[in-house]
Amino acid sequence: NDEYVKEEIERNLQSAENVRRIQYHFQRRTNDFRFIVTDLREYNSTLKLGRISIRNTFCAITPFLAGNRMTYCTRCWRLGHMRDKCDLVHPRCRICLNNLMDGQTHDCSNVVRCAQCDGHHHSLSNECEKVAEYRFKLKEQINNAISTGKLHRLVPQDRAQPMQF
DSSP: OHHHHHHHHHHHOTTEEEEEEOOOSSOOSSOOEEEEEOOHHHHHHHHHHOEEEETTEEEEOEEOOOOOOOOBOTTTOOBSSOGGGOOOSSOBOTTTOOBOOTTSOOOOOOOOOOTTTOOSSOTTOTTSHHHHHHHHHHHHHHHHHHHTTSSOOOOOOSSOEEEEO
16 A cells, blocks of 8 residues: 555655655556655665665665656647747637637537647547657657757756655
């Protein structure tokens, strides 16, 4: 149970805070937990060891790396720009993409439509080939910027670090 895991993490790592299970949108065989280790020495030594014991089982410890964030508009639901740069006069419904008129109640058809390809899935869904392509190019661009020195990955400093196991 989650409470037992939380207690075990806090017992193993005295400076562990904000322990919580990561909620995924799909079924997984195992549960991952995320937490912050406020003591840099404890953080580094735990990462070096690479595991902690919970219920007589060694569990792997890794740093938590957040995913790349897509740029998208919450007015038209298209990729590549944000709401403040959108050319649309009226915002669109996130589900059916019909215009939302000021002062009027929106009666959504609940027919899901994609703003990228007009397909029958949500506009930011991985089912959309254009979204998958956008994510692939974004990852490629970020990796290229890191390898050429234009971007740098954050290196742990004297601050709290999130961890995952």
